[in-house]
Amino acid sequence: MLVRKTVLAHALTVAFAATVAASSAYAQSNIGNINGRAASGAVVTAQNPAIGVTRTVTAAADGTYNLSQLPPGNYLVRVKLPDGTTRDQQVTVQAGEGSTANFEADTPQTVVVTGRATRIDVKSAESSLVLNKAAIDRIPVARNVTAVALLAPGATAGDTRIGQTALRGGNVPSLGGASPAENVYYINGFNVTNALNGVAFNQVPFDAIGQQQVKTGGYGPEYGRSLGGVLSVTTKRGTNEWHGGVNMIYSPESMSGSSVYAEKSTVTGKYDLQERAGGTDDLQANVWAGGPLIKDRLFFFGLVQGADITRETYSLNRQETVKSNSPRFLTKFDWNLNDSNLVEFTAFSDKSTDKVQNYISPVPYGKQRGASQGNDEYVTGGENFIAKYTSWVTDDLTVSGMYGVGKYNRQSNIASAACPYITDRRTAPTVRLGCATATTIVDPDANDERKAFRLDAEWNLGAHGLRFGMDNEEYKVVDGTFYPGGENYQIRRLASGSTLSNGYRNTSGSPMDYVEIRHFENGGAFTTKNSAFYLEDNWQVTKNLVASIGVRSESFENLNAEDKTFIKVDNTIAPRLGLTWDVRGNAQTKVFANAGRYYIPVMSNTNVRLSGAELDYREFYAYTGSNSADKFQIPGRGAQLGGRAVSSNGEAGDPRSVVDPEIKPMYQDEFILGAQQALNNRWSVSAKLTHRKLKSVMDDMCNDEGAYNWAIANGYDEDKANILGGSIGHCFLYNPGGDLTANVDFEDGNGLTRVVIPAAALGFPKPKRTFNSLELGFERAWDGKWTVQGSYVLAYNKGNTEGYVKSDIGQDDAGISQDWDYPGLMEGAYGYLPNDRRHSLKVFGSYQVLPELRLGANLILQSGRPKNCLGYYAGDLDGVSILYGAASFYCGGKLNPRGSFGRTDWTRNLGLQATYEPKWLKGTTFQVDVLNVFNERTVTSIEEGGESALNTPSPTYGQPVGITAARSVRFLAQYEF
Structure with a gap:
């Protein structure tokens, strides 16, 4: 039947909710629902002929109804009132959203809304696009x-x-x-x-x-x-x-x-x-x-x-x-x-x-x-x-x-897996040397x-x-993960009076070139639940x-x-x-x-x-200014500059x-x-x-220093303080900013001992x-x-x-x-x-x-x-x-x-x-x-x-x-x- 302009305007108002969702009204984002109001005891049917889906419910005593877990699509919602008359609405259900179709006393007998009306979701506090x-x-x-x-x-x-x-x-x-x-x-x-x-x-x-x-x-x-x-x-x-x-x-x-x-x-x-x-x-x-x-x-x-x-x-x-x-x-x-x-x-x-x-x-x-x-x-x-x-x-x-x-x-299958990754970082942009084609290599499996x-x-x-x-x-x-060729080489320049990360200080009075060599490897099979x-x-x-x-x-x-x-x-x-x-x-x-x-x-x-x-460590050597003649082009190493800096010991x-x-x-x-x-x-x-x-x-x-200093200040002997510091220095998973609880083996025959280090001591x-x-x-x-x-x-x-x-x-x-x-x-x-x-x-x-x-x-x-x-x-x-x-x-x-x-x-x-x-x-x-x-x-x-x-x-x-x-x-x- 035809709908007069004033009635259609009302229909559009009703349809503000007809294409929007109570997103919180269903469990997964690949389905939707239709809910609304009708007369008490009215039979509400939603039908999507395109996918053969028909759902029917009866409105509750207060007139509310809900059709849940609906696949997305266009639905004809029909309400059959207790006096035998029917009213229809066309509703679009979208995944992750819901739709509202109301059939209250002033709703027109037939409402057909095409296209998409203004969206106002009056059921959900969710933020979504x-x-x-x-x-x-x-x-x-x-x-x-x-x-x-x-x-x-x-x-x-x-x-x-x-x-x-x-x-x-x-x-x-x-x-x-x-x-x-x-x-x-x-x-x-x-x-x-x-x-x-x-x-x-x-x-x-x-x-x-x-x-x-x-x-x-x-x-x-x-x-x-x-x-x-x-x-x-x-x-x-x-x-x-x-x-x-x-x-x-x-x-x-x-x-x-x-x-x-x-x-x-x-x-x-x-x-x-x-x-x-x-x-x-x-x-x-x-x-x-x-x-x-x-x-x-x-x-x-x-x-x-x-x-x-x-x-x-x-x-x-x-x-x-x-x-x-x-x-x-x-x-x-x-x-x-x-x-x-x-x-x-x-x-x-x-x-x-x-x-x-x-x-x-x-x-x-x-x-x-x-x-x-x-x-x-x-x-x-x-x-x-x-x-x-x-x-x-x-x-x-x-x-x-x-x-x-x-x-x-x-x-990955890296043809150059045997080639170490070598870069010259003394100028910008960085220059790549050698034959490596990957910075790191992931386990092939x-x-x-x-x-x-x-x-x-x-x-x-x-x-x-x-x-x-x-x-x-x-x-x-x-x-x-590991480095190609087992090592990563970086050629760098150390200014006079400057200090390397391992504590070595350049006291020569002039800049010097050095080679930083890093070795890194880890891996295994793991499960998370x-x-x-x-x-x-x-x-x-x-x-x-x-x-x-x-x-x-x-x-x-x-x-x-x-x-x-x-x-x-x-x-x-x-x-x-x-x-x-x-x-x-x-x-x-x-x-x-x-x-x-x-x-x-x-x-x-x-x-x-x-x-x-x-296993993760770094070593530093003076650079001789020359590289090997083969395709690997390993940087020439002179005297070692300071000791090895170890981040992880491989255990x-x-x-x-x-x-x-x-x-x-x-x-x-x-x-x-x-x-x-x-x-x-x-x-x-x-x-x-x-x-x-x-x-x-x-x-x-990994704050072994903080743990060691706290242990000494609180009566631990040197050996136990070193063990505590070493345990933490291995790197420890915890909630930063709070106290740290650690299970530590002090090698005293008592197994693991629980130690609580206060947040203030960790800094x-x-x-x-x-x-x-x-x-x-x-x-x-x-x-x-x-x-x-x-x-x-x-x-x-x-x-x-x-x-x-x-x-x-x-x-x-x-x-x-x-x-x-x-x-x-x-x-x-x-x-x-x-x-x-x-x-x-x-x-x-x-x-x-x-x-x-x-x-x-x-x-x-x-x-x-x-x-x-x-x-x-x-x-x-x-x-x-x-x-x-x-x-x-x-x-x-x-x-x-x-x-x-x-x-x-x-x-x-x-x-x-x-x-x-x-x-x-x-x-x-x-x-x-x-x-x-x-x-x-x-x-x-x-x-x-x-x-x-x-x-x-x-x-x-x-x-x-x-x-x-x-x-x-x-x-x-x-x-x-």
């Missing part, structure tokens, strides 16, 4: 999960060295002031985060994504193991109609901005970016199909991606050609056993083999090719298998179970495997919606007020290479509280608040570095004596207060305040990290004609620890960075942190100019990152920090607190898109995307090591190590049926 594939396709953005996540308000790109592989820079985001290693990633509800150090994750082919959700705060107790955000992907699936397609995506090197290198000016002493040859030629193709194997019952979707990618790099004295053509795939089956039971199975692979050809470059940055240095291979990614079963037991009770196995390879299962249930009790569940993960890691259970009550306190009251309990266990437990923490308690107030009861004005505690597990990297056998400690038995996992508290207002014509605006505070840090500490400050932000947002929802969305965030990220990684030096040893090893390394550490971006402005949208032509744009502006000068420790808190080299906030003998050297420049990135969909060939799409239109090459991070010895300035200080990507042009040709 949700984009389906159609919306993503309208935005000029790089084709990966991280690029989409960076559209979220306040999200910043992590340091390119964090998560870096031998061939690719790191590509993980920082969300809400957390380090890039503190996010969690899901595909169809299965955790695909690489738990070695949290800075990698499995990915499906980009064209297999159905929807991506980025949760940046306030998420419910079904989520944990994250202090940053939750990035969740829901894949495409089959429907009752067969659909398929094929596309080709090509980014030619010839149309991209030039590659650049940094050259230090002899006039200004600053680094300038110069053009050089090289770049990436990227051709990808996808073929997909999906439809019913049995109508209404069994559905299939499959996609295969092929690639032909070549990257050429021309450096100072090396050349590299990388080729990658590994296929990737996704398959998904959905089986409606009946109207009450659904089985899903997902399988995908992102395993990729990169083949590298290495050559000497006879001309700096030139294309002339010299002698071959061999071919290398690197393998990343792996296969994942996910099975899920969902049962709607009754109208009010839904139960689901999931089991998955995920693999991630980190294998390195791989990770996760086995996980979870159970979730929802029980609707009228005004109370109970959710409860549990999950369990077992993660096995094979890992190890994480488990959790949660409970939440979504309580409709009044018609307009919803309270989500929940709690999550997590347990963590880490085992060493002998499968002996060395860390075990049971039943951490993480309360969550969310409040949402629909101010006028019409889904147009929402005020919300959230408070919660969030824990993160101990990464498997800690197993490898702390509980395994690790694995007793698992009971390397961890504080009273240790608490790393966690933070979060508080959010916000408001959202719907405006006319699909517009909405929002404002939000966020406060995050890190409450506990977990890291390794560490309390760990601090805060994130405070004001977020202003706006959105004009897509109506088939145009859309725009954007945000401005004013943020302050301050403290003395970044968290699980240390972007200052590009260290991604999650949980065991050099921070907190000795007090001197933390002196001056308080200030604005690496992920602090004071201002962030993001605007993206699209406009249907003509029926066949659509234009899109994406603009991201962000202020720069704080800069430091790191040098050799010259304070008096300890005598060991100097051994770490350029690692403290002393530089040139002066303490320069964190952030004292200004900031990097603002980054400005504009992307444009044009899409042509000709009517003369239905189903065909031609698209051109230009990313970084003005080819702005901004330095995003620098080499912050300011000294090569105490009071000897480093020639590479300030050298760019991160630069924004060059302009790229991407062409897409696609046909769908």
Whole structure:
């Protein structure tokens, strides 16, 4: 029937909630729900004919109803009133969200809403950005999960060295002031985060994504193991109609901005970016199909991606050609056993083999090719298998179970494994010598495997919606690292009067050249176990007020290479509280608040570095000024300068004596207060305040001096004091800033003795990290004609620890960075942190100019990152920090607190898109995307090591190590049926 204009306007008002979610009303982010109000006893049916799903419930005495665990899609919601009349609404359910369909007395008899109305989520206090594939396709953005996540308000790109592989820079985001290693990633509800150090994750082919959700705060107790955000992907699936397609995506090197290198000016002493040859030629193709194997019952979707990618790099004295053509795939089956039971199975692979050809470059940055240095291979990614079963037991009770196995390879085959890595660091840029092609070599058999299962249930009790569940993960890691050829050689210059990290002082009266040789090796097979259970009550306190009251309990266990437990923490308690107030009861004005505690597990990297056998030492020799004549070019060594500096002696400690038995996992508290207002014509605006505070840090500490001095002062004899100091000096995992409890074998026949060393004796400050932000947002929802969305965030990220990684030096040893090893390394550490971006402005949208032509744009502006000068420790808190080299906030003998050297420049990135969909060939799409239109090459991070010895300035200080990507042009040709 026709609906009068006034009635349709009311329908749109009702539909404000019809496409938005009570995100906290269901357990996993790959499903949604529909809830609302109707007459008491009314029968409510939601039907999605495309996927054969029909669900029916009866409204409670107060008129409320809830249809939970619904696959994403378009639903017809029909209510049959006690008098026999019916009313309908069209509702869109998105993964990770819910929808509201109200059928109260003044609701029109039939309401059909097409397109998407203004979004106001009046049920959830969660902060999230949700984009389906159609919306993503309208935005000029790089084709990966991280690029989409960076559209979220306040999200910043992590340091390119964090998560870096031998061939690719790191590509993980920082969300809400957390380090890039503190996010969690899901595909169809299965955790695909690489738990070695949290800075990698499995990915499906980009064209297999159905929807991506980025949760940046306030998420419910079904989520944990994250202090940053939750990035969740829901894949495409089959429907009752067969659909398929094929596309080709090509980014030619010839149309991209030039590659650049940094050259230090002899006039200004600053680094300038110069053009050089090289770049990436990227051709990808996808073929997909999906439809019913049995109508209404069994559905299939499959996609295969092929690639032909070549990257050429021309450096100072090396050349590299990388080729990658590994296929990737996704398959998904959905089986409606009946109207009450659904089985899903997902399988995908992102395993990729990169083949590298290495050559000497006879001309700096030139294309002339010299002698071959061999071919290398690197393998990343792996296969994942996910099975899920969902049962709607009754109208009010839904139960689901999931089991998955995920693999991630980190294998390598390095032809030059016997060649030591040799660099000349006396000038800038650094010169590579010898025949090594890799800085470090990972165990050729390195791989990770996760086995996980979870159970979730929802029980609707009228005004109370109970959710409860549990999950369990077992993660096995094979890992190890060593230097090619066994040693790393660095030729450096020591100024007169300067001191090496081992205490050797140059008293010759003139500069001298020396060789620093480092030996490092570790490895083994390790297991990590994480488990959790949660409970939440979504309580409709009044018609307009919803309270989500929940709690999550997590347990963590880490085992060493002998499968002996060395860390075990049971039943951490993480309360969550969310409040949402629909101010006028019409889904147009929402005020919300959230408070919660969030824990993160101990990464498997800690197993490898702390509980395994690790040998790490440095030696220093005078440089003779000559290198060996063969291809190894070993630097000539003269007299040894001082003694060997040992960091780890190669022995694995007793698992009971390397961890504080009273240790608490790393966690933070979060508080959010916000408001959202719907405006006319699909517009909405929002404002939000966020406060995050890190409450506990977990890291390794090696302060043998502090432990020894405390023991002597408290009556221990010299032998026992030395044993205590040595036990701590092996490096000990504890909560920095607090008392240390250690189990120590004093070799007195009494076994392990518990010793408590007070915090004051260890000399560490309390760990601090805060994130405070004001977020202003706006959105004009897509109506088939145009859309725009954007945000401005004013943020302050301050403290003395970044968290699980240390972007200052590009260290991604999650949980065991050099921070907190000795007090001197933390002196001056308080200030604005690496992920602090004071201002962030993001605007993206699209406009249907003509029926066949659509234009899109994406603009991201962000202020720069704080800069430091790191040098050799010259304070008096300890005598060991100097051994770490350029690692403290002393530089040139002066303490320069964190952030004292200004900031990097603002980054400005504009992307444009044009899409042509000709009517003369239905189903065909031609698209051109230009990313970084003005080819702005901004330095995003620098080499912050300011000294090569105490009071000897480093020639590479300030050298760019991160630069924004060059302009790229991407062409897409696609046909769908």
